[in-house]
Amino acid sequence: MPKVLVANRGEIAIRVLRAASELGWDTVALYTENDFSHDTFADQAIKLNTPADYLNVEAIVKAAVNAQCTHIHPGYGFLSESPALPLALDSSITYIGPSPSTLRIASDKMLSRDLADSLNIPIAPGRRVQSAHEAQDFARSIGYPVIIKALDGGGGRGIRIVNEEGSLEEAFKRCLGESPSKQLFVEKALTGPGWKHVEVQIIGDGTDVNHLWERECSVQRRFQKIVEIAPSHLSREDVRPLLDASLKMAKKLQYKGLGTFEFLVNVDTPRRQWVFLEINPRVQVEHTVTGKTFEAPLNQRSVDALSTIEEITGVDLVRAQILLFSPNNKVTLSDLSLLNPPPPPKGHAIQLRITAEDPEKGFQLSPGTLRGRDVNWPGGRGVRVDTWLTSAPIDGTEEPQWTIGTEFDSLLAKIITKGATFEEATEKAKRSLRELRLGGTNGTSKLKTNIAVLLGMLLHHDWRAAGGTIDTLWLERNLATVLQLGSNSTTKARRRPKGLDASVQSTYLPDPGSSPGSGKNNVLLQPGSLFHLTLSTPGQTASQSTKKHAITLTTIGQNAFPEALSGSFQSTFLDSKPIEFTLTQSTSASISSSGDFELADPNDPMHVGAPMTGKIVELHAALREAQAPSTDDGKRRTLVRKGEPVLVFSVMKMENVIVSPCDGYVRRVGAGVRAGVIIGEGTLICVLEERNTSRL
Structure with a gap:
C-alpha cells in the first residue's frame, strides 16, 4: 500500500491529502504548534519541532523514514523547488516532482533564462550580480526601471522594483535578506501599462x-x-x-x-x-x-x-x-x-x-x-x-x-x-x-x-x-x-432584514453551549456593574505601592468582550464625569508577559513602535550606538534621517522596514530590542529626540 508524507501545511496539504486518500493511499501529515487543522485529514500526523523544520531536509526525510512512507509530496513553497530533498532520499522513497537535475535548472531563475535563451525563446535583459555596486552598473547600462530578484525567491519574496539609482542599494539589501541562497540577479523591468x-x-x-x-x-x-x-x-x-x-x-x-x-x-x-x-x-x-x-x-x-x-x-x-x-x-x-x-x-x-x-x-x-x-x-x-x-469531523472535539x-x-x-x-x-x-x-x-x-x-x-x-x-x-x-x-x-451587503427589531440584542452574547459564568468568551456586563481595581508595583511592599480604586460602567455601547468593549465609565482615579471608552483586543502576538519589552505610547510622536509582530533582522547604527556602554566622550551621536530605516524586521520571510518620522537622535532604545528577537505589535523600538533639541 503506498504511503505518502505531505511535507507542507494549510490548504495545499489538505488538497494533496484528499487526493491521495481518494486513490486509496495511506497519508501522513506534518504539523507544528498552533498549526494543525490540516492534520485531521491524514491517517497519521507527525509534529515538527519548529516551523523552520518545513525547510529542514533532514527533518523531513527522518519523518518519512520513521513513518515508513513510500512517497513524499512537497506541495508548493518550502522545499518544493529544492533539489536537496529528492537527492536526500534513498530508493525506498519516491519524490513526487521533477528530477533533481530538472529542479536544479527550473528552480534557478538565471539557469531557466539560460535554457530559454538557448532555445531562442525571448527573455528580458538580465544578469547575476554579487553586489549593489554591480547591480547599479548593470542598471545604468540597460536603463531604469529594473527588477532585483532572488534566484530562489517566490510568493513575492526576494523581489523589488527599482525606478531610480538612489533606491537601488536599499532594495538590494532587502532582496538579499529574503534570499535563502543569498544569490540575486537584475533584469529590465517589464511592468505597468500593457x-x-x-x-x-x-x-x-x-x-x-x-x-x-x-x-x-x-x-x-x-x-x-x-x-x-x-x-x-x-x-x-x-x-x-x-x-x-x-x-x-x-x-x-x-x-x-x-x-x-x-x-x-x-x-x-x-x-x-x-x-x-x-x-x-x-x-x-x-x-x-x-x-x-x-x-x-x-x-x-x-x-x-x-x-x-x-x-x-x-x-x-x-x-x-x-x-x-x-x-x-x-x-x-x-x-x-x-x-x-x-x-x-x-x-x-x-x-x-x-x-x-x-x-x-x-x-x-x-x-x-x-x-x-x-x-x-x-x-x-x-x-x-x-x-x-x-x-x-472528529467526535467529541470543541469548536x-x-x-x-x-x-x-x-x-x-x-x-x-x-x-x-x-x-x-x-x-x-x-x-x-x-x-x-x-x-x-x-x-x-x-x-x-x-x-x-x-x-x-x-x-x-x-x-x-x-x-x-x-x-x-x-x-x-x-x-x-x-x-x-x-x-x-x-x-x-451587511444590512439586517427589514422587520428585525435591533433593540432585542442583548449585551450578553453567549457561546453556543456556554452559560453565564462559565468563563468562556463573552461575559455578562450591564450598566451599573461595579469593579474594584487594585494597582501595585512589583518588588515593593503593599503599603508602598498598593492603590485601590472603584470603576462603574455607566453605559455599554457594544459588548463583544474580550475582542471589543465600548461605552462609558466613572472612576475614582479620573474626572468624576463619565468618560467614553473603546477597548479592542489586538490580534497580533502580545508583548512578552515577562516584561522583557515595553509598549510605545501611540500619542507620543517621538515613540517609534512596531506596527505588527515580526522578527528583528537589523538595527540602525544609531540604535546599536545607543545600546553600547556610554563613554560620554563628547562625540556627536549618529543622526537618523526622516524616512531612514530604524529597524528591519521579518514577517513571513519578507523583510519590512520601520522608518524614522523625523530627523533626530536616539534618546534610548526600547527594552529587549535586539537582533534576532521576535517583537509584538505595539512594542517600543526607540524614543527619538528631534535634531534641533539634541545635544551637539
Missing part, C-alpha cells in the same frame, strides 16, 4: 509533455498574485507562442510531474511582445482554475464536502500528479488520457485569494485568531472554497479555532467560481465575497483581510471591460478606488 502576467500549465511523464492551457495572473500586490483567471483574455492565436515555448522547454528538461511556465505579454504592442519569465516546478496555488469541478453541497461551517477537481479542462491536476509517481512508476500521459492536445477550454474560472492582510497599511500581515463561529463560507452552484480554516501567525503565508482561503462566460463567473465571485464572513460583521474582530480589495476589483470598470486594461501594476495605481468600491459594497 504588460500582463500569463502562465502555462504543463504536465509530463518524463518522456512526453503536454499543456493544459493558460491562466492570467495580472492582478498582483507586491509582485504576488491575488487573482487568477482561466483562460486568459488573450486570443488563442496570441496564446499559441507561449504554449509552444513551454512545451519546448519542458521537452528539453524531460519534465515529469506538474509545472508552470510563466511569461509577460505586452498587449499594447501590435505583435503582442512577450518574454519568458520563470519556471515553477511544482503544483501552484492557482492550479484550481485550470481543471473542472463537480457540484457538492457546502456546509456553512466546513468545506469538507467540496470536490477537489479543477475548473476549465476537466483534469484533476493533483490526482494526475500523484498517479504519475505511482508505485510501478510506469504511468504515462497516455494512461491518463493526457497525451493528445487538449480541446479548447470550456467556460471561465476565477480564483480569489483571501489573505489576512491590511490593505490600508501596505498589505501588512494581520495575525490573529479565528473560531468556527467567525467563519461563514459562500456556496452554491459554480462556487468552490479551498481553505485550511476547516478540519475533518475549531485557528491561529494566523507570522511564520507562514497570509493565505486563508481560495474562492473559485466557474461560469459559462466571464461575466457569469464574475457575478458568482461577487456574490461569494458578499456571503463570505471572516471574523464577524459588527467590528468584534480586528482581523483584517483583503475582501474589500477583491470585491472592489470585481466592481471596477476595468474588470467589467474583460480586464483588457489590467496589467501587473494596475492594483497599485488603483488601490484607493478599488478599496472604496469594495468597502461600500461590503457595507451594503
Whole structure:
C-alpha cells in the first residue's frame, strides 16, 4: 500500500491529502504548534519541532523514514523547488516532482533564462550580480526601471522594483535578506501599462509533455498574485507562442510531474511582445482554475464536502500528479488520457485569494485568531472554497479555532467560481465575497483581510471591460478606488432584514453551549456593574505601592468582550464625569508577559513602535550606538534621517522596514530590542529626540 508524507501545511496539504486518500493511499501529515487543522485529514500526523523544520531536509526525510512512507509530496513553497530533498532520499522513497537535475535548472531563475535563451525563446535583459555596486552598473547600462530578484525567491519574496539609482542599494539589501541562497540577479523591468502576467500549465511523464492551457495572473500586490483567471483574455492565436515555448522547454528538461511556465505579454504592442519569465516546478496555488469541478453541497461551517477537481479542462491536476509517481512508476500521459492536445477550454474560472492582510497599511500581515463561529463560507452552484480554516469531523472535539501567525503565508482561503462566460463567473465571485464572513460583521474582530480589495476589483470598470486594461501594476495605481468600491459594497451587503427589531440584542452574547459564568468568551456586563481595581508595583511592599480604586460602567455601547468593549465609565482615579471608552483586543502576538519589552505610547510622536509582530533582522547604527556602554566622550551621536530605516524586521520571510518620522537622535532604545528577537505589535523600538533639541 503506498504511503505518502505531505511535507507542507494549510490548504495545499489538505488538497494533496484528499487526493491521495481518494486513490486509496495511506497519508501522513506534518504539523507544528498552533498549526494543525490540516492534520485531521491524514491517517497519521507527525509534529515538527519548529516551523523552520518545513525547510529542514533532514527533518523531513527522518519523518518519512520513521513513518515508513513510500512517497513524499512537497506541495508548493518550502522545499518544493529544492533539489536537496529528492537527492536526500534513498530508493525506498519516491519524490513526487521533477528530477533533481530538472529542479536544479527550473528552480534557478538565471539557469531557466539560460535554457530559454538557448532555445531562442525571448527573455528580458538580465544578469547575476554579487553586489549593489554591480547591480547599479548593470542598471545604468540597460536603463531604469529594473527588477532585483532572488534566484530562489517566490510568493513575492526576494523581489523589488527599482525606478531610480538612489533606491537601488536599499532594495538590494532587502532582496538579499529574503534570499535563502543569498544569490540575486537584475533584469529590465517589464511592468505597468500593457504588460500582463500569463502562465502555462504543463504536465509530463518524463518522456512526453503536454499543456493544459493558460491562466492570467495580472492582478498582483507586491509582485504576488491575488487573482487568477482561466483562460486568459488573450486570443488563442496570441496564446499559441507561449504554449509552444513551454512545451519546448519542458521537452528539453524531460519534465515529469506538474509545472508552470510563466511569461509577460505586452498587449499594447501590435505583435503582442512577450518574454519568458520563470519556471515553477511544482503544483501552484492557482492550479484550481485550470481543471473542472463537480457540484457538492457546502456546509456553512466546513468545506469538507467540496470536490477537489479543477475548473476549465476537466483534469484533476493533483490526482494526475500523484498517479504519475505511482508505485510501478510506469504511468504515462497516455494512461491518463493526457497525451493528445487538449480541446479548447470550456467556460471561465476565477480564483480569489483571501489573505489576512491590511490593505490600508501596505498589505501588512494581520495575525490573529479565528473560531468556527467567525467563519461563514459562500456556496452554491459554480462556487468552490479551498481553505485550511476547516478540519475533518472528529467526535467529541470543541469548536475549531485557528491561529494566523507570522511564520507562514497570509493565505486563508481560495474562492473559485466557474461560469459559462466571464461575466457569469464574475457575478458568482461577487456574490461569494458578499456571503463570505471572516471574523464577524459588527467590528468584534480586528482581523483584517483583503475582501474589500477583491470585491472592489470585481466592481471596477476595468474588470467589467474583460480586464483588457489590467496589467501587473494596475492594483497599485488603483488601490484607493478599488478599496472604496469594495468597502461600500461590503457595507451594503451587511444590512439586517427589514422587520428585525435591533433593540432585542442583548449585551450578553453567549457561546453556543456556554452559560453565564462559565468563563468562556463573552461575559455578562450591564450598566451599573461595579469593579474594584487594585494597582501595585512589583518588588515593593503593599503599603508602598498598593492603590485601590472603584470603576462603574455607566453605559455599554457594544459588548463583544474580550475582542471589543465600548461605552462609558466613572472612576475614582479620573474626572468624576463619565468618560467614553473603546477597548479592542489586538490580534497580533502580545508583548512578552515577562516584561522583557515595553509598549510605545501611540500619542507620543517621538515613540517609534512596531506596527505588527515580526522578527528583528537589523538595527540602525544609531540604535546599536545607543545600546553600547556610554563613554560620554563628547562625540556627536549618529543622526537618523526622516524616512531612514530604524529597524528591519521579518514577517513571513519578507523583510519590512520601520522608518524614522523625523530627523533626530536616539534618546534610548526600547527594552529587549535586539537582533534576532521576535517583537509584538505595539512594542517600543526607540524614543527619538528631534535634531534641533539634541545635544551637539
